[in-house]
Amino acid sequence: MSIVVKGITLETDKDGYLTNINDWNEGVTYTLANEESIILRPEHWEVIHLLRDFYQEYKITPTVRVLTKMIGGELGEEKGNTKYLYELFPKGFAKHACKLAGLPKPTGCH
Amino acid sequence: MKFAIQINQSPYTHQSPDTAYQFTLAALKSGHEIYRIFFYHDGVLNGSGFTTPPQDERNVVARWSELAEEYGIDLVICIAAAQRRGIMDADEAERHGHAASNLAAGFRLSGLGQLIEAGIEADRLLVFGG
Amino acid sequence: MLHIINKSPTNSPALKQCLKRAQQGSSILLMEDAAYALISKTEASSQIKQHMNRVSFYVLEPDIKARGIGEKIISGIQRIGYNDFVKLACSQHPVQSWF
């Protein structure tokens, strides 16, 4: 499986996650969002950047709980809940948020 | 008493899964409950259904499967550790595009939360490693 | 509490590391290759002797037998089977494994 971003073909797994997480750029997020029929708004990008920053700093994908706590702290308390996350990413944290952010597929462990 | 058991090592290379098995059997025969056995690290290889030892050696994997069937023990393989080491049930194998699955009968794949939960629910946790 | 060791004392520091942390009144169960620690006139068994007045030592008899060292081990160690191992785990907690 693969996606084409700005003329460049990038390999993905069967569920659409990037095979090589270093391939990510914003174009990847646009392409994947398009496939999932999500229209990206600034609110999506806030969460995606927060997720990516967390991953860059700690080398892991946060749990939903840690992420919502972080969203609450950094983007405003009214946003720090799973309801807000699901409004932005209807298929949820792993299938939408992590995938669009170009992070590894959660293993189902945390 | 309710026991939870964590097994960190692979069968055949290490004796610890054998000791864990003997402990489990003794506990069950003394009327205790084994709440769950959680396989972690290389311990996930205890659930490899393709394991085929020579006929004059014990079959560690089949022995676990039989124990699960006879006593209804919950044998849980850590899914993240299993993915790293190539242990998959039919769903996982299909999801990752592998030709066959190899999780032995009586085992199930699940998250690390199952280990933590066993620690909460059981009276004792024993770790067999090496 | 109960400490469990399964490593040979000549190949692994596990026994030393365990002895250093075992409190007065705790129990130590030697199993698998840790059974070799009980061979008399060795550094490991003399260390164990030094702790006998404050810690209870047990060994899994099947491991002793399997390794052919039944006649060579120091006295004062309780040789137990798997059933007694279960009883020991019932009576002591928590359990720390040194491997």
Add this chain to the structure above:
Amino acid sequence: MPPQKKKFLFVNRKAPYGTIHAHEALEAILTGAAFEQRISILFLDDGVFPLLKEQNSGDIGLKDFSPTYNALSLYGVENIYVDEESLIERGIASDELSIKVELKTTKEVCLIMEQQDVIFNF
């Protein structure tokens, strides 16, 4: 009445990279943190090595998971203990560690172990 919280201790005694134990132990700890028990972590013996700063595993081709220890506080892990003697034996000063920890004497380490409901070993 909600069930009483248990005292969980995660004991790390393995060095990183040579085996996967330290890495997978960390995954278990992060999972454990979500269960709202009373969680402590003890770094003992070679288990202090994963905490060294300045790790760079690029050339050996393994993932450097040492930054993940910094996330422990975000996950709500409060008690992070290091056995002081283990550091000394291995020639490590406490300011060479990548995270804030509580140093404990051997005596204190023994007591911490004794006081737990459950100990997880990796």
